Amino acid sequence: MLRVKLRYLQAENARRHEIAQAYDSHITHRLVTRPTIFSEMKQVWHQYVIRCTKRDKLREYLASRGVGTDIHYATPPHRQPCYKEFKSYALPVTMRIASQAVSLPIAHPITVDDARAIAGIINEFEE
DSSP: OHHHHHTTHHHHHHHHHHHHHHHHHHOOOTTEEOOOOOTTSOOOOSOEEEEETTHHHHHHHHHHTTOOOBOTTOSOGGGSGGGGGGTTOOOHHHHHHHHHEEEEOOSTTOOHHHHHHHHHHHHTOOO
């Protein structure tokens, strides 16, 4: 199965890049921080993760408008069992980011038009 999917990998990565660009160009809400896009690098966009200081309210708002979101890696790295020796570290920036991160849809069947519409919904979010 993966050998068959490999034939489409570059096209899928290009599609995700277009969706990420649409999000980046259209999300303007003051409480939302978009991911940094490095022009000298080609990102794959396995996830498109924004940060919002009112993440849970934003997720509820998006869900009420039919937009699914997810929280990937909700447990910060230093709190993962495999890094238990770092558990006592404060790492306030890491903790803040973990509490604000939310993944927007980017996988199939999301289109560029869908991403623009989702960005519009985010921009209408009233905190």
